Amino acid sequence: MTTYSADDLHGDWEFKIVRGNTRVFGRSSTLHRLLQEEAQAGWTMVEKFDDQRIRFKRPRQASLHDAQLPPGVDPYRVHFGMPPLAFVLLMVAVLLALTMGIMALINFLIPGS
Numbered sequence: 001m002t003t004y005s006a007d008d009l010h011g012d013w014e015f016k017i018v019r020g021n022t023r024v025f026g027r028s029s030t031l032h033r034l035l036q037e038e039a040q041a042g043w044t045m046v047e048k049f050d051d052q053r054i055r056f057k058r059p060r061q062a063s064l065h066d067a068q069l070p071p072g073v074d075p076y077r078v079h080f081g082m083p084p085l086a087f088v089l090l091m092v093a094v095l096l097a098l099t100m101g102i103m104a105l106i107n108f109l110i111p112g113s
């Protein structure tokens with residue numbers, strides 16, 4: 001992983017890591033969309049850790065323009081895609097549906113079980 005340079009540490013920079021629930025940044029179209037959205041608030045990509053995490057930086061002065069950003073643009077978002085709680089609830093629902101489906105199949109194949 002890229003280390004911070006002396007300029008990064010002594011300069012007037014802000015850093016953040018944007019995460020996805022799944023490996024969404026493996027798709028170039030999704031990565032390109034993220035980079036465009038973050039650029040609106042002055043963020044530039046420093047490093048792609050993997051297909052779920054990307055590090056960004058921007059000059060601290062860029063925050064002075066945050067009030068002029070388009071509606072819905074959060075310059076400090078750290079998550080991309082479905083909110084984590086919604087993702088967990090979706091996964092639980094899928095697992096419950098699969099479990100119920102398997103149990104129904106077993107009852108159909110082995111009556112009285």
